[in-house]
Amino acid sequence: MDFNNNNVEIPNLGSALAINALDSIPNTKPDAKQIVALVKKSGRITGYQLSDGNIVSKEQGVALAKSGDIASVGIAHRKDTEYLKSIPDGTDDNNLSNLPTV
Template sequence: MMQEKNADLSRLPMLAMEYIPTPNENAKKIVALVKEQGRISGYELEDGQILNKEEAVALAKQDGIRGVGVATRNGSEYLKSLPDESDGNNLGNLPSMTPDEM
């Protein structure tokens, strides 16, 4: 019985996602976060493009962003790192900038 619970717990990060993209061949990686007053307001992609949260969620749903899924909290959609073997590519570990630095 206990092993069943542990197996279920290991799947929780994926179960929390509403949408898990299958990245297309042109999908980009997120390389930095844009933060305003400590909260994520956007994302910088590897090609230098900056998207606000809504644009990034829409692009992820079109399979245009690698390594993220779409989750919902309090009725708002947001991007969440897909679990893998590396912590370095988690959104929370990426560099961040403010709109003033862009």
């Protein structure tokens, strides 16, 4: 945690900025899947492998996350394209960028 000039604890600025970069953080269902690997083509993410073994496209992943079927991710966008981002939780191990590629 960081502290302001009055020695009052404030949330980590990096986490706050990362959360603010998300368009939305969906409410997840109790049986929501986790993303366990990324599907890439020419270095770009094109899909996700889920904890049940299914592989979904990037667009399908966004739709599933919006409906609460994928946990620990938020929705962000670049230009007209929506994509998934990890919700900051203080650990880097589970960030999407640290997952293996299939």
